[in-house]
Amino acid sequence: MPKNDFESRKEKILELIIENYINDALPISSRAISRRLRRALSPATIRNVMADLEDAGFITHPHTSAGRVPTDKGYRRYVNVLMQAKLLTEVEKKRIDESFKGKFEEIDDVIINTSRLLSSIAEEAGLVTFPTLEKGAFRHIELVEVDKDKILAVLMTKSGLVKNIIIEFEKPLKKGDLNKITNFLNTRFHGISLRNAKKAITQQLLIERDAFFYILDETKGMIDLILAAIKGERVYLEGASKIIMQPEFRNLDKIEVLLRALENPQVLSSIVKKSLDSEGVGIYIGKEIEVDQLRDCSLVVCDYTIEKDHLGVLGIIGPKRMPYARIVSLVDYVSKTLSEILG
Amino acid sequence: MPKNDFESRKEKILELIIENYINDALPISSRAISRRLRRALSPATIRNVMADLEDAGFITHPHTSAGRVPTDKGYRRYVNVLMQAKLLTEVEKKRIDESFKGKFEEIDDVIINTSRLLSSIAEEAGLVTFPTLEKGAFRHIELVEVDKDKILAVLMTKSGLVKNIIIEFEKPLKKGDLNKITNFLNTRFHGISLRNAKKAITQQLLIERDAFFYILDETKGMIDLILAAIKGERVYLEGASKIIMQPEFRNLDKIEVLLRALENPQVLSSIVKKSLDSEGVGIYIGKEIEVDQLRDCSLVVCDYTIEKDHLGVLGIIGPKRMPYARIVSLVDYVSKTLSEILG
DNA sequence: TTTAGCACTCTTAACCTTAGAGTGCTAAAT
DNA sequence: ATTTAGCACTCTAAGGTTAAGAGTGCTAAA
Numbered sequence: 001m002p003k004n005d006f007e008s009r010k011e012k013i014l015e016l017i018i019e020n021y022i023n024d025a026l027p028i029s030s031r032a033i034s035r036r037l038r039r040a041l042s043p044a045t046i047r048n049v050m051a052d053l054e055d056a057g058f059i060t061h062p063h064t065s066a067g068r069v070p071t072d073k074g075y076r077r078y079v080n081v082l083m084q085a086k087l088l089t090e091v092e093k094k095r096i097d098e099s100f101k102g103k104f105e106e107i108d109d110v111i112i113n114t115s116r117l118l119s120s121i122a123e124e125a126g127l128v129t130f131p132t133l134e135k136g137a138f139r140h141i142e143l144v145e146v147d148k149d150k151i152l153a154v155l156m157t158k159s160g161l162v163k164n165i166i167i168e169f170e171k172p173l174k175k176g177d178l179n180k181i182t183n184f185l186n187t188r189f190h191g192i193s194l195r196n197a198k199k200a201i202t203q204q205l206l207i208e209r210d211a212f213f214y215i216l217d218e219t220k221g222m223i224d225l226i227l228a229a230i231k232g233e234r235v236y237l238e239g240a241s242k243i244i245m246q247p248e249f250r251n252l253d254k255i256e257v258l259l260r261a262l263e264n265p266q267v268l269s270s271i272v273k274k275s276l277d278s279e280g281v282g283i284y285i286g287k288e289i290e291v292d293q294l295r296d297c298s299l300v301v302c303d304y305t306i307e308k309d310h311l312g313v314l315g316i317i318g319p320k321r322m323p324y325a326r327i328v329s330l331v332d333y334v335s336k337t338l339s340e341i342l343g
Numbered sequence: 344m345p346k347n348d349f350e351s352r353k354e355k356i357l358e359l360i361i362e363n364y365i366n367d368a369l370p371i372s373s374r375a376i377s378r379r380l381r382r383a384l385s386p387a388t389i390r391n392v393m394a395d396l397e398d399a400g401f402i403t404h405p406h407t408s409a410g411r412v413p414t415d416k417g418y419r420r421y422v423n424v425l426m427q428a429k430l431l432t433e434v435e436k437k438r439i440d441e442s443f444k445g446k447f448e449e450i451d452d453v454i455i456n457t458s459r460l461l462s463s464i465a466e467e468a469g470l471v472t473f474p475t476l477e478k479g480a481f482r483h484i485e486l487v488e489v490d491k492d493k494i495l496a497v498l499m500t501k502s503g504l505v506k507n508i509i510i511e512f513e514k515p516l517k518k519g520d521l522n523k524i525t526n527f528l529n530t531r532f533h534g535i536s537l538r539n540a541k542k543a544i545t546q547q548l549l550i551e552r553d554a555f556f557y558i559l560d561e562t563k564g565m566i567d568l569i570l571a572a573i574k575g576e577r578v579y580l581e582g583a584s585k586i587i588m589q590p591e592f593r594n595l596d597k598i599e600v601l602l603r604a605l606e607n608p609q610v611l612s613s614i615v616k617k618s619l620d621s622e623g624v625g626i627y628i629g630k631e632i633e634v635d636q637l638r639d640c641s642l643v644v645c646d647y648t649i650e651k652d653h654l655g656v657l658g659i660i661g662p663k664r665m666p667y668a669r670i671v672s673l674v675d676y677v678s679k680t681l682s683e684i685l686g
Numbered sequence: 687t688t689t690a691g692c693a694c695t696c697t698t699a700a701c702c703t704t705a706g707a708g709t710g711c712t713a714a715a716t
Numbered sequence: 717a718t719t720t721a722g723c724a725c726t727c728t729a730a731g732g733t734t735a736a737g738a739g740t741g742c743t744a745a746a
Contacts, residue, residue, distance in 0.1 A: 027708090029707075029708055029709085030708075030709080031707095031708080041719080041720095042719070042720050042721080043708095043720090044710095044719070044720050044721070044722095045718080045719055045720070047708090047709070047710075048718095048719085050709095051709095051710080061708090061709085062727095063726080063727055063728075064708080064709065064710090064725085064726045064727055065706095065707065065708045065709055065725085065726050065727045065728075066707085066708070066709085066727075066728080067707085067708065067709090105508055105509070105572040105575065106507065106508075106572075106575075108451075108577070109575075139489075140487060140489065142485055142487050142497065144483060144485050144497070144499070146482070146483065146499060146503060150503075152497070152499060152505060154485065154487070154495070154497050154507070156487070156489060156495065160489060160493075160509070162495060162507045162509075164449070164497070164505045164507065165448055166448075166503070166505075228448075229448040229449075232448065232449075232452075234451070238606065239606065240583070240602060240606075241599065241602035241603050241606055244595075244598065244599060244602065245599065250595055252587075252593055252595070252598075255587065255595075255598065256584065256587060256588065259583060259584035259587065260584050263581065263582065263583075263584055370739090372738075372739055372740085373739075373740080374738090374739080384688080384689095385688070385689050385690080386689090386739095387688070387689050387690070387691095387741095388687080388688055388689070390739090390740070390741075391687090391688085393740095394740095394741080404739090404740085406695080406696055406697075407694085407695045407696055407739080407740065407741090408694085408695050408696045408697075408737095408738060408739045408740055409696075409697080409738080409739065409740085410738085410739065410740090
């Protein structure tokens with residue numbers, strides 16, 4: 001038997017081991033694999049192959065007389081080369097589409113719906129960040145006086161995202177001044193990205209300083225505040241209870257570590273940072289997440305966008321033993337759908 | 344010994360049993376109580392009293408040879424008559440005050456901060472609803488055209504809460520019409536409560552129908568949408584992981600039931616409804632919560648307000664074995680502080 | 687009324703034991 | 717040169733037993 005076939009047999013067996021383990025959460029015995037191959041190979045042969053796979057680091061066994069379980073390296077190989085995408089069923093797609101049909105009054109409702117959807121279809125924890133306006137294009141700003149020394153800025157991006165910011169001033173602004181600033185911003189900056197707005201706006205402001213000379217500082221301060229406010233990053237996570245149903249987490253200490261981690265803003269934010277690296281759907285297995293408390297978990301993430309501008313991130317957190325083929329399709333589809341809805 | 348003293352001794356012992364149990368999470372033996380009374384009474388005597396308390400339904404024992412634990416009725420008596428408020432320490436108060444000192448750009452940040460604070464001081468789950476605008480007074484509305492057939496309504500209450508609502512129209516409105524509606528709303532309805540706004544506005548609209556005759560329907564529809572949008576009720580809950588640390592929840596099945604319940608919007612909303620009944624700080628013990636999945640928990644809640652108008656609810660969920668004396672003070676103080684901050 | 691004394695109950699942890707699953711190795715079979 | 721049967725060996729998980737300890741309830745004496 002040529003080398004190639006030999007290698008491909010190994011791969012096949014690795015694939016079977018991993019898929020079986022993902023399904024049953026039990027170590028896989030040589031006999032089980034032999035049966036799956038319709039006895040084309042005897043358990044003894046499988047055992048030899050398994051020993052090779054173990055030497056190569058793709059599988060391991062919890063103790064001498066137990067079957068095999070995948071290692072991180074095994075899962076990695078599985079998602080990289082063995083797994084073939086398992087498309088969502090029409091029923092699932094329909095369910096996702098339907099769930100976005102409802103009326104959403106606020107962006108929060110959309111985000112919550114999305115994360116609930118992810119968690120409930122995947123039966124894992126679903127994670128969605130609130131969209132950032134940073135990459136959005138400036139469309140309209142409205143400055144409303146709410147007090148002598150307080151204004152409400154309502155900022156809207158081209159894609160229709162809205163943010164309210166309340167700004168306090170030391171000395172009150174005159175109504176005319178507010179209008180002047182509003183007009184200035186709306187006419188000069190229509191369409192430019194908020195991320196680049198600061199430099200552009202302050203420059204332009206200096207050019208037109210004559211018109212603004214006595215409110216220049218206030219105007220600049222206000223712009224700073226507005227741009228600072230849109231940087232905030234918030235994550236919504238739902239379905240931690242789904243994870244603890246998984247056999248590998250039926251253990252109080254593990255649950256405790258996991259729940260604590262998922263409640264920790266730093267952990268969430270480092271997860272989100274990680275996700276930014278990936279093009280398309282990103283898969284992080286165990287220690288690849290680089291969060292110690294999540295070393296028994298995997299993360300499948302994807303960003304969502306408006307007109308190719310990054311808005312936020314969504315994904316699934318669950319045990320490493322996760323039906324990647326399905327989850328990847330799910331995350332991909334939901335991210336596309338969300339992007340469309342917001343667009 | 345007169346009847347009174349006899350009764351008060353019973354109460355004292357009940358109090359000791361409950362406080363011990365709250366501290367240690369272990370059934371309390373007659374010997375332990377005797378020791379706590381500096382042997383003023385022998386264990387045998389205590390046992391007699393305990394038998395009475397058990398007959399009266401205040402305590403029970405898990406099995407023949409175990410010490411006593413409080414029943415719901417016992418806890419109820421404790422919080423109603425035995426417990427004396429345990430004020431927060433200055434350090435704790437300071438911590439709460441400090442945590443509200445930061446800059447909050449959005450109301451969401453305030454709510455999240457509050458619930459995190461509750462959860463972290465109480466070492467239980469903290470719960471805060473987002474403020475409803477319903478009871479707030481109308482202050483200002485701004486209607487901004489964002490598309491031919493889409494407008495953004497920015498609604499602000501007297502107390503400074505802001506809500507954005509995006510409204511779509513079948514046929515486009517003219518710019519002049521928008522201004523007309525904006526002016527109408529801002530001049531005629533300044534100061535009236537949003538809850539009563541609908542009737543008042545539609546009535547007034549009919550009186551002035553001549554001015555609006557060709558956009559009457561659109562105007563009415565828009566008002567309906569705006570008022571519907573402010574009804575939404577959202578709850579933020581943090582610290583479920585704190586509950587599962589408690590000895591009575593060191594059990595996978597219980598944790599599962601609990602986490603599922605706390606992720607269930609219906610459960611949360613029925614908790615919030617409950618809270619509306621109570622004047623000041625409300626305490627609900629076990630089945631009093633009227634949510635079967637939470638029959639082993641207690642709920643301590645209080646509403647928060649602006650100028651005596653109800654805005655929302657905050658509180659603590661934890662095991663029935665909860666340091667009520669401390670938690671009540673905490674919930675009370677945080678609710679007052681939050682009310683002040685928002686005012 | 688209170689308390690000492692004591693039999694009784696029940697839980698918990700520790701320790702065995704055993705069945706069963708699965709491996710690794712060796713030697714025979716293909 | 718592989719593949720496979722056979723078998724000894726290992727480890728887990730479940731069940732059973734035991735003993736210690738904590739606490740009660742009752743009775744009879746103080």
